[in-house]
Amino acid sequence: MSPRVRHLRATAPFGVFALLMLALPFLGGCTSIGDFGRLQAPLVNDDIHAWVGQEAAARAGGPVSVNNLTDDERTLRDLAFPLIEPSYDRQRWDAVVLEYGQNRVFRRSLWAFDPAAYYAHLVGPFHRSSSARYNQLIDDMRNDIVRIDPFFSTARRVVDIDRRREKSMQYVSTLSPPEQISAMARVGENSLTIAWVHHSLTERCAAYRYALEHLTVAEPMPVAAEAERILTELQQQIAGNQIVPLPRFAALAAPVVVAEK
Numbered sequence: 001m002s003p004r005v006r007h008l009r010a011t012a013p014f015g016v017f018a019l020l021m022l023a024l025p026f027l028g029g030c031t032s033i034g035d036f037g038r039l040q041a042p043l044v045n046d047d048i049h050a051w052v053g054q055e056a057a058a059r060a061g062g063p064v065s066v067n068n069l070t071d072d073e074r075t076l077r078d079l080a081f082p083l084i085e086p087s088y089d090r091q092r093w094d095a096v097v098l099e100y101g102q103n104r105v106f107r108r109s110l111w112a113f114d115p116a117a118y119y120a121h122l123v124g125p126f127h128r129s130s131s132a133r134y135n136q137l138i139d140d141m142r143n144d145i146v147r148i149d150p151f152f153s154t155a156r157r158v159v160d161i162d163r164r165r166e167k168s169m170q171y172v173s174t175l176s177p178p179e180q181i182s183a184m185a186r187v188g189e190n191s192l193t194i195a196w197v198h199h200s201l202t203e204r205c206a207a208y209r210y211a212l213e214h215l216t217v218a219e220p221m222p223v224a225a226e227a228e229r230i231l232t233e234l235q236q237q238i239a240g241n242q243i244v245p246l247p248r249f250a251a252l253a254a255p256v257v258v259a260e261k
Contacts, residue, residue, distance in 0.1 A: 047069065047074065048078070049074075049077040049078050049080070049081045050069060050074070050077060052077040052080050052081055052084070052193055052196075053073070053076075053077055053186075053189035053190065053192070053193045054189065055110075056189060056192035056193045056195075056196045057185065057188055057189045057192055059192075060188075060192055062185065062188045062189075062192065063181060063184075063185035063188065064185055064189065065182045065183070065185040065186035065189055066182050067182050067183065067186050070161070072154055072157050072158050072161065073158060073186070073190060075154050076151070076154050076155060076158050076190065076193060076194070077193060079147065079150055079151040079154060080151060080193050080194075080196070080197050082147060083144065083147055083148075083151060083197045083200055083201060084110055084196055084197060084200040085110065086117070086118070087118075087140045087143070087144070087204070113203045113206075113207075115203075115206050115207050115209075115210040116207075116210060117207065118204075118207035118208065118210070118211050119207070119210055119211040119214050119215075122136060122137060122211055122215070123218075130215075130219040130221055131221070131223070133215060133219065134215065134221055134223045134224065134227060135223075137208065137211055137212065137215070137227055138223070138226065138227050138230055140208070141208055141227070141230045141231055141234050142230060144201065144204060144234055145230070145233060145234050145237055148201070148234075148237045148238070148241060149237075151197060152194075152241040152243065155194045155197075155241075155243060155244075156243060158190050158194070159190070159191070159194070159243060159244065162186075162187045162190055162191070165183060165187065166184075166187065169183060169184075191244050194243065194244045195244045198238065198241065198242055198244070201234075201238045202238060205231065205234060205235050205238065208231050208234070209231065212224065212227050212228065212231060
């Protein structure tokens with residue numbers, strides 16, 4: 001064994017190291033991403049994105065539920081991830097680590113927003129012509145539009161079930177305090193996941209707007225009008241899906257945290 005591998009074994013967290021080892025067979029193909037920007041099937045399990053709800057709650061200072069995810073709650077998190085990670089990160093070689101939420105630096109960066117970062121990516125070495133830059137911008141916006149309806153359709157079902165859950169808890173006299181806390185924590189996780197996606201989409205529109213405006217000045221092309229039309233459509237889709245105006249923890253909500261959001 002080389003000194004480099006021994007060093008990795010000695011210093012890397014076990015979870016990250018195990019995932020990297022799992023990903024090695026796919027490095028020969030340059031990426032762990034398959035068709036349509038999805039991970040290769042052998043790398044996926046049912047709870048691959050369970051950390052999304054936990055991260056949303058932890059970020060807001062809320063509790064994390066120990067209950068199992070329902071099918072809709074699991075789908076909500078699966079559909080949320082592509083809408084909160086930067087669109088230009090989908091082809092990263094370490095996508096498997098990011099999908100499982102193992103990279104703490106990556107998780108922290110999800111909450112940081114730089115409107116110029118997307119434009120910097122477009123004018124980087126991966127897009128060598130003006131047409132390629134405009135096409136990438138249009139493709140990314142269209143992909144977001146396609147993803148919005150499935151996510152918010154699931155979100156509406158989850159919100160409806162959570163309202164029923166809150167009502168039914170009033171009639172179950174045998175619930176223990178830990179069960180009550182875990183149930184209400186899950187309501188908070190779900191609500192915050194939905195709010196996170198909506199906030200992320202709003203930031204994406206700002207980044208797309210920044211990129212389009214700067215491209216129009218630096219590299220004007222007729223296709224800019226099409227990009228403007230698609231951006232307007234995306235903004236309308238986002239405005240029509242604000243189903244959770246503010247993050248909520250129901251009975252366990254911290255008023256200061258909610259006010260800040």
